[in-house]
Each structure stands twice: as C-alpha cells, then as structure tokens.
Amino acid sequence: xxxxxxxxxxxxxxxxxxxxxxxxxxxxxxxxxxxxxxxxxxxxxxxxxxxxxxxxxxxxxxxxxxxxxxxxxxxxxxxxxxxxxxxxxxxxxxxxxxxxxxxxxxxxxxxxxxxxxxxxxxxxxxxxxxxxxxxxxxxxxxxxxxxxxxxxxxxxxxxxxxxxxxxxxxxxxxxxxxxxxxxxxxxxxxxxxxxxxxxxxxxxxxxxxxxxxxxxxxxxxxxxxxxxxxxxxxxxxxxxxxxxxxxxxxxxxxxxxxxxxxxxxxxxxxxxxxxxxxxxxxxxxxxxxxxxxxxxxxxxxxxxxxxxxxxxxxxxxxxxxxxxxxxxxxxxxxxxxxxxxxxxxxxxxxxxxxxxxxxxxxxxxxxxxxxxxxx
Amino acid sequence: xxxxxxxxxxxxxxxxxxxxxxxxxxxxxxxxxxxxxxxxxxxxxxxxxxxxxxxxxxxxxxxxxxxxxxxxxxxxxxxxxxxxxxxxxxxxxxxxxxxxxxxxxxxxxxxxxxxxxxxxxxxxxxxxxxxxxxxxxxxxxxxxxxxxxxxxxxxxxxxxxxxxxxxxxxxxxxxxxxxxxxxxxxxxxxxxxxxxxxxxxxxxxxxxxxxxxxxxxxxxxxxxxxxxxxxxxxxxxxxxxxxxxxxxxxxxxxxxxxxxxxxxxxxxxxxxxxxxxxxxxxxxxxxxxxxxxxxxxxxxxxxxxxxxxxxxxxxxxxxxxxxxxxxxxxxxxxxxxxxxxxxxxxxxxxxxxxxxxxxxxxxxxxxxxxxxxxx
Numbered sequence: 001x002x003x004x005x006x007x008x009x010x011x012x013x014x015x016x017x018x019x020x021x022x023x024x025x026x027x028x029x030x031x032x033x034x035x036x037x038x039x040x041x042x043x044x045x046x047x048x049x050x051x052x053x054x055x056x057x058x059x060x061x062x063x064x065x066x067x068x069x070x071x072x073x074x075x076x077x078x079x080x081x082x083x084x085x086x087x088x089x090x091x092x093x094x095x096x097x098x099x100x101x102x103x104x105x106x107x108x109x110x111x112x113x114x115x116x117x118x119x120x121x122x123x124x125x126x127x128x129x130x131x132x133x134x135x136x137x138x139x140x141x142x143x144x145x146x147x148x149x150x151x152x153x154x155x156x157x158x159x160x161x162x163x164x165x166x167x168x169x170x171x172x173x174x175x176x177x178x179x180x181x182x183x184x185x186x187x188x189x190x191x192x193x194x195x196x197x198x199x200x201x202x203x204x205x206x207x208x209x210x211x212x213x214x215x216x217x218x219x220x221x222x223x224x225x226x227x228x229x230x231x232x233x234x235x236x237x238x239x240x241x242x243x244x245x246x247x248x249x250x251x252x253x254x255x256x257x258x259x260x261x262x263x264x265x266x267x268x269x270x271x272x273x274x275x276x277x278x279x280x281x282x283x284x285x286x287x288x289x290x291x292x293x294x295x296x297x298x299x300x301x302x303x304x305x306x307x308x309x310x311x312x313x314x315x316x317x318x319x320x321x322x323x324x325x326x327x328x329x330x331x332x333x334x335x336x337x338x339x340x341x342x343x344x345x346x347x348x349x350x351x352x353x354x355x356x357x358x359x360x361x362x363x364x365x366x367x368x369x370x371x372x373x374x375x
Numbered sequence: 376x377x378x379x380x381x382x383x384x385x386x387x388x389x390x391x392x393x394x395x396x397x398x399x400x401x402x403x404x405x406x407x408x409x410x411x412x413x414x415x416x417x418x419x420x421x422x423x424x425x426x427x428x429x430x431x432x433x434x435x436x437x438x439x440x441x442x443x444x445x446x447x448x449x450x451x452x453x454x455x456x457x458x459x460x461x462x463x464x465x466x467x468x469x470x471x472x473x474x475x476x477x478x479x480x481x482x483x484x485x486x487x488x489x490x491x492x493x494x495x496x497x498x499x500x501x502x503x504x505x506x507x508x509x510x511x512x513x514x515x516x517x518x519x520x521x522x523x524x525x526x527x528x529x530x531x532x533x534x535x536x537x538x539x540x541x542x543x544x545x546x547x548x549x550x551x552x553x554x555x556x557x558x559x560x561x562x563x564x565x566x567x568x569x570x571x572x573x574x575x576x577x578x579x580x581x582x583x584x585x586x587x588x589x590x591x592x593x594x595x596x597x598x599x600x601x602x603x604x605x606x607x608x609x610x611x612x613x614x615x616x617x618x619x620x621x622x623x624x625x626x627x628x629x630x631x632x633x634x635x636x637x638x639x640x641x642x643x644x645x646x647x648x649x650x651x652x653x654x655x656x657x658x659x660x661x662x663x664x665x666x667x668x669x670x671x672x673x674x675x676x677x678x679x680x681x682x683x684x685x686x687x688x689x690x691x692x693x694x695x696x697x698x699x700x701x702x703x704x705x706x707x708x709x710x711x712x713x714x715x716x717x718x719x720x721x722x723x724x725x726x727x728x729x730x731x732x733x734x735x736x737x738x739x740x741x742x743x744x745x746x747x748x749x750x
Contacts, residue, residue: 042697042698042701042703043694043697043698043701043703044698044701044703044704044705046703046704046705047704047705047708048705049684049705049708049709067701071697071700071701072671072693072696072697076671076672076693076697079672079674080674080691080693080694086691086693086694087694088688088689088690088694296447296451297451297454299454299455309424313463314463315463316455316461318447318451318455318461319418319455319461319462319463321447322417322418322446322447322451323417323418323419325446326417326418326419326442326446328417328418328419328421329419329421329422329704329707329708330419330421330422330423330424332704333422333424333704333708334424
C-alpha cells in the first residue's frame, strides 16, 4: 500500500550498489538525499541560528515532540502557526514521537498497550503518550514529517523483549496511521535490535503499510558498533526501496558511510553539536580535541581545507582553545557550525559520488580512523 | 602638549550645546562619535561573532588586558599578530589597562607606587602590574588605543584616598607616556570620585599631557546615580575639548544621554550583553524581562520598530522566553545582539541629532523611564 500524503514525493535519481541518491519533496522544499538532519530538540539546533544551520547544507532539521510537548507546550506552538514559524526555520522539519524520551528521560515511565504513562522530567506532572496523543502533538507542532510512536528496547534486550517490541510497534503503527493529520507525512519505525531475522520481518511488515517513509530505530543504544553496522546493513534492504529510509539517532561519519552504502537516505544525530559543546571538532581525518595542550599555540584553523564559517574565517585552534577554556559561548558556536558543516559536506560528497557512480572511490577518501588529534 | 601618534586624529564636525558629533581616525578605520564600544573582555564580545557585533553599528570594541594577559597570555596573542587577528576583529580596538580588574578580581592585591602586586584569580600565580608592564602587555595585544594604568577608588572613598588616587594616577600617566608603544594611541584617565573640584584639577592636569584622548574613570562604582550624573556632567568640560573624551564602564541608555549632553564621545559597558544573559531586553521604552509570565504566549517581537536581527527575523517573545527557560544559547545570542543594536541605534540617532542641531528634541524621544515590562 503506497502513501499518498499531498505534497510529498521521493525519487531516486541514481544508485551505486545499494547506495542511492535522490530527492525528497516536502511542503517546505526539496531535500537531496542522502541527507543529515541536525537535531533541534527544543526548537533550536543548539548554539546556532536557523540561517547558520541551513548554510551547513541542512535543509531539514529534527524537533522533539516529547520536549516541546512538555515545554513550551504543543498548543502554544500551534498558536504561533506551528514549529516552523515558532523557530523561524523555513525549510523542512521532522519530529520524533517522544516515545524514546518518555522512556529514557521521564520519571517512573510505565509502558502498556496504550502507550507510555510517565511523569515529566521537568515538573513531575503525570502525562500519557499513546499513539493517538503522539499524532495529535506532532500534528500541532506541524512538522512536514511525523514519526510513529514505537517501543525501543535497550541493547542486550532478550529476543522475547525484542519480539514484543516489534509486535507492539506494529500495532501502534496502524493506530498512528489512523490518527495522523492528513497533510502530515508519517514514517514507520522498524525495531528488532541486532536480530536480522526480526528486522527483516518487521521491515517487510511495515513496508506493507502506507507510510511515507520507513525508519530504522533502536540502533546506537549501546550495542557493539560492528553488530550495529552489520544489522543496519542487513536491515536496510528489507525496507521498501521506493520510500525514503531513515536511520534514527546515528552517528559518526563512519556510521553514516556504512549506512549510505546500505541504502539509507536520512540521518539525524546529536553527535556533531554535542561533541562540539564538549570541545571536539570533527575532521575528515579524525577529531581535534581542542582542550589538548598541543593546540595551545596552534595558529592553524581546524582544517585549512574546510569551507565552514569557522575555518574560512581563519579562527586559529589556539583561539578556539582559549575561548573554550574561558567558557566563551563563541567557542561552542564555532565548533558546532564546523561539525555540522563537516556532516553536510560528507552528505554533499556522498550524493555527488553516487550520482557519478564513484561511491567506492569516494568512500575511501574519508578516513574511517576517527582517531583523536590526527597529525 | 598635543598628541602625535601616527594614524590617529579626532575631528569635531558639529556641536549642540556641549554635545559633539565627530570622527575618530584610527589605523583600523574611522569611528563616528559619540560611539559605544561593546566589551570583549576575553577576546570575544560574549555570545557574538565579530561580524554580528559590527552589524550593530560598533566599529570599535574593548578588550581587557588583565584577562588576556592571564589567559591566554600576551605573548601568544602577539605571536598571532595581535588581538585584532587573534579575534578576527577587523575594526578598531581599545584595551583597558587591567588595573581595575587586578584590584577587583585578583586575590590579595597590594597597591604600591610601582603598581599592583596580586595573585591571578585563575591559578594564584604572583603577578605584578606596573605602568610599564601595562604598556608592555597592551603593546603586545596591539589594540589601536591603550589605556594608562590608574588607581580607581571605590564609591565612598575619603577625600584623602581620592586625592592620593589622583596623584598616583598622574605619576603613572607620565610613566605610561614614556613606556608606551609609539604606534599605539594612549588615553589618560581622570579620577576624583564625585568630587568636582578634584575632577577639575585632574582633568586640567592630564589635559596638559600628550594623551591621544582623555577618559573619565571611577564612575559607576557604586555611587548614587544622581551624584554620578552631576559629577560626570561637571567633569567632562574640564577635559581638553579637542581630544576624544571617553566615559569608562557606563552605563544605561539614560546614563549615555546624560554623558553625550555633557560632551562625552566614547563609552563602554557590559550592561547590554550582561543584561541579555540575564534575560533582559532593552527597549526605547524600558526593559522586557523575558522570564516574566506575561510573555508566555506573546507572539510579538521584542520591539516591532527595531531593525536588529532578532526583531527583524520576527522571533516572538514567547519563543525567546521558551529558549531562555530551556537554557538554549540562542536566547542569549538573540538578546545580546538586540541590546547591542539598541545601543548602536542610540548612538546613531544621537550623532544624527547633533549634526542636525536637534539634540534637545531627540533626547526626549528616548524614554528615560527605564522601567521593566513597559506596556
């Protein structure tokens, strides 16, 4: 059953092995895929203004329904005309359902067939997040794309737990499809941990439903990285190839390369912005940990080949290190914009390579060492 | 004795009562006066990038020799080619001497005829700041304008203490003039607390020395505001009218209006950026305290008449309030740029009014209420 949300379309322009380059059309513009979505949990991609985020190449960002529902409230955002207008983000937007946050952040969260009952991590008030509430809240936020409510088991969960999560997620998928706002796209979420068999079953099952896209959830929750890479590679191919595939909450540039090779089209992760706030700059060749003494007098930019506002303005590593230790906010901004730019650049180059049929050559030009303080 | 630092000049184009509109020429460009200098204590105007600061109308910023000397060190900044290059600030720059900070921030500060001996507030190491060291450090930082080392007594100091401060400041003034870097402009600092007699004497005395400009120090240190207004008004006229007059560390828009009327040309203050970080937006009509519940659902910008990036982008008060409570850095950025813009706008309008001979009319168009949460 194919989706039919008005204003949405997905076209694949080129493939290279399993890797695909395409275009996702939304009411807020067309997005070239593969694409990385910066995370704006609370209505702001941390430290940055919307125009700075867009300049990194991001034409879609992620908001978080759990956080925004609790504060400032979905009705307030709806009264502003939706999250786009509230945040002044003119491009596309996706919201996560909040299930993962209710489970991981909230106090005393209880899961039942009807959803999650929990107390807000901010003020302790009792809240209930059902598939229908998830659709209502996300409908009020008004992102282009909403995510179904799902059950995301932790790493190391038993096969029984994974089975139950998959089954409940499927039942919630159907309820979300019924309850969703008609003009909002909805993606289903495949669970199954690192069990390839479960992932295959669930992927096939959700591909039967009229979702506008299909996501892989439940990765990067603590499982060993090689297991994650294997399971996501094996899982992606079971998702209907005609719809966009979204790998949730992953990851490093190396993770993204593995996933693009497996046919994933969309990503989100807090890594570039969170690492920035911890003083880590991501480079093609590894990571610059700006706190390290070796940068004390280093007059070089983070990466002389990088075109981001931080590197192209010529801010030296010594200056960034000084700002970081002096607790100047500008340090966090400059590292954040640099890291998002690197992720944007990775996606730009990946798209280009796939279109040229040069994915394999391209892939080895991005170091997969990920080591700190490369020479 | 007139100053002769190469590359510097000051011209008064128009006067209106004591108020003056002019142009200060520096090696990093011409600055229209009256002008407000945003404070970049540690090599960054807090939360903002240089191009954002310049866009508010500021073409000169202030750095702090005490802070930068302690961290990252004057030699490191000199090795970068000076503070302009270190911070990527292309316009003019002034550094404070560090005397005030040594006295107010450092541990166990001892004042003697040779300067301040103290322990760094960061790591406790013993340091000594003499007039010659102040010139050396500021020479290494390489700002366009350096400030002499001075003695700044607290509010309520006895007349004897004020006398001694004035006399020592004069002796240090002469030592600084001898020790200064030839290509750097140097301003003298008039002390005297709220004693108009002392201010007059000291102003006349320093006007005899070949400083490139003359500053009023020791205001806004805790004295009642009407006393400050009276003393600065009475003091400014004793400073050689042919040189730029700089009122240090002051203040609110109302303080600036009083001082411009008294013939002051330059200002610096942390107020616009510090108040922003405390959630206060400065408006022509008062202050918006963004935390207040009345803004919870307010879809209006801070000031619909304001052309700053925050107001002109249409960010609502409700959004700013949300960001502030969510501890999102973007709140601090948007409030900071707004407040600096308001100060820039005040200076632009003041210059224009003086040139048109309409200072008195202009002055009453800026509310002096300063009240919170205007209707």
